[in-house]
Amino acid sequence: MKKIILAAAVLALSASAQAQSDTGGPGVQLRPFVGLGLTWGGDKLDSVEFEDGYSTTIRAGGLIDVKAGVDVHFDSPFSAQISVGYHFQTVRGETRHGDDGRKTFDRYPVEVLGHWDLNDQWRIGGGLRWSQNAKFSSSGALDVGNVEFDSSTGAVIEGEYFMTRAIALKLRAVHEKFTLKGYSTAPEYDGSHVGFYVSYYFN
Template sequence: MKLQSFAACALLPFAFNINAAENTSLPIENNLAYSVYAGITTGGDELIDLEYENGPSQSIKAGGLINLGAGAKYTFNNLWSLQTNLGYHFDSDNADNADISFSRWALDIIPYYQINDAFKVGVGITYHLNTEFEVEMGSTIDAKTSFESSAGLVASVGYQFENPNSWVELRIVSISYNADKVTLDRAFGMSINETINNVDVPSIDGNHIGLTYHYVF
């Protein structure tokens, strides 16, 4: 009897391990979930610095500033999931005599590993397209620089709130942009309407860090 009790106790941890392994492979109800998100980012090369007479200066960076979009998450099991996002990422400044912006569309594909009920980590790829830097300053200049589509890496840490519909993400992105063409419509009051293709200039550093709130529905 004692030997049987000892054997049962010795096998108990293995029983729990087998049970845990089985739980991770069990089908998940509602595998697919959708979300919308809003985030703020900082980093990257400074593209332009604006000085105002009656206010603070404003800079436009290649890693800033606002990221808005929607996503979809597919859950494989208790440990693994795949998140895809499509967002509009931009930094801009609008004044009485100036409209300046750096914008792009960002597509993310990130597999996540669930550490516990609250935290998950992921490393994936991000693909940026329709990247443009636009400068319009009254009659002085109206120009647009278009960039080639770029792929980069994204590392992400997610924290799940007690409310299952909300989670927040800390992310780091490594990416650079290469100029494709420059379109000059106006300069110093004169209409130009010229496009320069295959622009040979150094690449722009778009590396950034950001904080994003996701609402799941």
């Protein structure tokens, strides 16, 4: 239910952004955006070894992050941004015993960020990130059970370069930790990571 509410909120803000951009509201510019990123880092959660001898590791900071949100630019160098994303790493394939399976670690991050324009192309910023419904799941020949994690609050710092008005490249670092849900003494898993993103801004 939380995911549905958050997604609906972003869609509503996007619609509002489109409407206000069309009317040219003074002092504030609202721009919907979508983004895609690759991230690396975090503690090892599990690993998979395939029949060809290749192995891969699922980490708490990987791997693919897709997001959508709204960028709010004020009549100053300052801007604010809110987004909802889906951040995941999935391993699928045939094990060394010839059976198919899947392992996934995923979560739904909500981010509220502030940025400061250095010039027309560069800006730096940071803010807070709330990762909701984090879960490790598995199935098929790779089934080792499913585990849920408590929601976590983390911090973000980033720099963004606008190649054009619409297309931007971003480097960022995130600090966050995950704890197993329902276990007060469970160890923490470090989900901190670095990432490279491409974003497209509408309007």
